Amino acid sequence: MTSRSPATRSRKLPSRQQPGRLRGIDAARGLALLGMMATHLLPTFESNATLTxxxxxxxxxxxxxxxxxxxxxxxxxxxxxxNKPVEGPELSAARRGVALRALVIAVVGLTLGGLEVNVAIILVHYAVLFLCVLPFLGLGAKRLFAWAAGWLLASPVLAYLLRPWLLAAEPPLKLGHNPNWEDLGTPFRLLADVFLTGYYPALQWLSYLLVGLAIGRLVLTRALVPALLLVGGTVVAVAARTLGVAAMEDWGGRAALEKVLNSPGYPLASVLQVNLAGFPQDDSWWWLASAAPHSGTTLDLLHTSAVAAAVIGACLLLGRLAEWVDLDLLLPLRGPGAMTLTLYAVHVWVVSGFYLKPLPAGWTEDGMYFAHAAAAIMIGMLFVVLKRRGPLEWLGHSASLVGRGGLKALQ
Known part of the structure; x- marks a missing residue:
């Protein structure tokens, strides 16, 4: 009797969750989604002169x-x-599947980009990153960690050198909005923004996918691996952040950058703690010494990658605990984590409905966030209990199956 191909085995349950999912990974995705919702709906600075x-x-x-x-x-x-990457024809099929899944994500991202909304939508960049990582899918953990380390070190320097050239063009090769369908008419400007001048520069952000690939190539079901991710990630995150703060506050970095900005009284110290996106970050190599969020520097990438590793380790450990006590402790997180694309898209669409409009009577920013978070948790839990994929997850999964096995995979 001949064995069935993976595509044939999976086609009988096209809308159900795959068996054997790591609950801790889905829980970490849910935490990421809720965290991104928080930055979209809640203030990151106090509304005062010092931007506390x-x-x-x-x-x-x-x-x-x-x-x-x-x-x-x-x-x-x-x-x-x-932990054993696919090879040969199976690897080629996997790459085709990832590419078609990226196409689905890009379509959703370009469509959402047409909305008027005060949210930096990540999906187009996310799709491009899927394509950029295709050459690395066949590598093992050691080589991936080596590539990730090199990318963490080199990409911020390359971005620092290229960005001024792109911004000096006329008009500057930078979008003032989220990528949308109209931007396909100016492909060079769109690509420059996605890779270098935008909110999520793919050149540096490829580091995150390489780190994630390397982590995923570990044997995550081994007892020691989650603990190593938690402890190692915490140590590296603290070290990178400490080094960045020291460079800015103790070694003269912030003073040098304040001279470059030539804006007396500007609360650069507060901005360095929260969000450096939108700053040109040129005219001084000191910009590369900070660990500020969204600065895209080596220390920023290293700190946030290490935080991600620690969170993944913690969630995997909690998943082990949940199995041991036979209680699904992670369901409120892994529910939304199993359908992040659908929930993220709906979240952005709902937020766009309140763009430049006052909140409904009786609502506060806190209340709006908790409404979004509660809805995401309840919808996610419902889909998990019903063992169903989210609508956009089903579409992405179907596209992946087509890429891997052709149209017969869906029949």
Whole structure:
């Protein structure tokens, strides 16, 4: 009797969750989603002259989105052989599947980009990162960690050198909005923004997917691996952040950058704690010494990657505990984590409905966030209990099956 191909085995349950999912990974995705929602709906700075950071800005800014990207790499590793990467024709099929899944994500991202909304939508960059990581899908953990380390070191320097050239063009090769369908008419400007001048520069952010791929190539079911991720990630995150703060505050970095900005009284110290996106970051090599969120420096990438690794380790350990006590402790997180694309898209669409409009009577920013979070948790839990994929997850999964096995995979 001949064995059935993977595509044939999976076609009988096209809308159900795959068996053997790591609950801790889905829980980490849910945490990333809720963290990104917090930065979208809650203030990251107090509304005062000194721009005092809020707890949301200090906790989630830069870290939630980075966790989302690192988990993308982990997911790709788990779907392409786990600790033993696929080879030969199977690897080619996997790459085709990932490429078609990226196309689905890009379509959703470009469509959402047409909305008027005060949210930096990550999906187009996310899709491009899926394509950029295709050459690395066949690598094992050691080589991936080596590539990740090299990318963490080199990409910020390359971005620092290229960005001024792109911004000096006329008009500057930078979008002032989220990528949308109209931007396909100016492809060079779109690509420059996605890779270098935008909110989530793919050149540096590829580091996150490489780190995630390397983590996913580990044997995550071994007892020691989650603990090593938690402890090692925490140590590296603290070290990178400490070094960045020392460079800015003790070694003269912030003073040098304040001279470059030539804006007396500007609260650069607060901005360095929360979000450096939008700053040109040129005219001084000191910009590369900070660990500020969304700065895209080596220390920022290293800190946020390490935080992601620690969170993944912690969630995997909690998943082990849940199995030991036979109680699904992670269901409120892994529910939304299993359908992040659908919930993220709906979240952005709902937020766009309140753009430049006052909140409904009786509503506060806190109340709006908790409404979004509660809805995501309840919908996610319902889909998990019903053992169903989210609508956009089903579409992405179907596209992946087509790429891997052709149209017969869906028949």
């Amino acid at each position: 950071p809020t707890w949301v800005g200090l906790t989630f800014s830069g870290r939630a989105a980075a966790l989302f990207a690192v988990l993308a790499g982990v997911g790709l590793a788990l779907s392409t052989g786990k």
